[in-house]
Amino acid sequence: MTTPPALARQIPGFNAPGVGFEQPFAMLEACHERVQRTLALLGRLRDHVRDHGADEPARQAARDVLRYFDIAAPLHHEDEERHVFPPLLARGAADVVALVQRLLQDHHHMVADWAAARQPLQALADGRCDALSAADAAVLDRFAERYARHIKDEEHVAYPAASHLLPDATLQAMGQEMAGRRQSPVAGRSGPVSPR
Numbered sequence: 638m639t640t641p642p643a644l645a646r647q648i649p650g651f652n653a654p655g656v657g658f659e660q661p662f663a664m665l666e667a668c669h670e671r672v673q674r675t676l677a678l679l680g681r682l683r684d685h686v687r688d689h690g691a692d693e694p695a696r697q698a699a700r701d702v703l704r705y706f707d708i709a710a711p712l713h714h715e716d717e718e719r720h721v722f723p724p725l726l727a728r729g730a731a732d733v734v735a736l737v738q739r740l741l742q743d744h745h746h747m748v749a750d751w752a753a754a755r756q757p758l759q760a761l762a763d764g765r766c767d768a769l770s771a772a773d774a775a776v777l778d779r780f781a782e783r784y785a786r787h788i789k790d791e792e793h794v795a796y797p798a799a800s801h802l803l804p805d806a807t808l809q810a811m812g813q814e815m816a817g818r819r820q821s822p823v824a825g826r827s828g829p830v831s832p833r
């Protein structure tokens with residue numbers, strides 16, 4: 638199983654040094670780290686716009702946040718829905734099954750949250766607005782806050798339980814499928830998010 642390094646770098650969130658698709662759960666955790674870094678960038682962007690308005694650095698940061706959550710986050714959710722959640726729903730303990738059902742609901746809410754949150758960010762990126770309103774702030778808060786508990790539950794409960802259930806051959810196939818889905822022209826089209 639190999640992933641062309643140049644192409645891997647094109648996928649936001651999948652350029653973690655020292656982590657490869659042969660360790661799929663490490664890749665999933667690397668994606669969480671990038672989610673958290675991109676949410677931190679979003680927080681700095683909001684402070685910057687409040688203090689300085691929507692200048693070029695703000696527009697670039699908005700483009701970086703948009704690129705990450707438009708491209709990499711859906712791929713990450715699909716990784717989990719294909720490989721992590723099904724074995725837990727089929728063979729997990731009752732409390733784990735209930736948690737996975739909530740994680741799946743979170744994914745649906747995150748799609749709706751992002752559809753709302755990306756509107757003010759796109760307006761910033763396009764130079765169509767100079768400030769974020771209180772309503773924009775509420776939408777961005779809701780989007781960011783849902784991730785905190787979600788990531789914690791995945792890393793502390795779902796990932797350990799799923800990796801315990803999956804044999805090595807299945808883990809290898811999981812990593813290959815994750816790598817393969819990131820080699821499509823659509824997935825790689827928009828280029829990397831700047832490291833921050």
Ligand SMILES: [Fe+2]
Pocket residue numbers: 714717740744787791
């Ligand atoms: Fe998730």
Ligand SMILES: [Fe+2]
Pocket residue numbers: 669713717788791
């Ligand atoms: Fe996740």
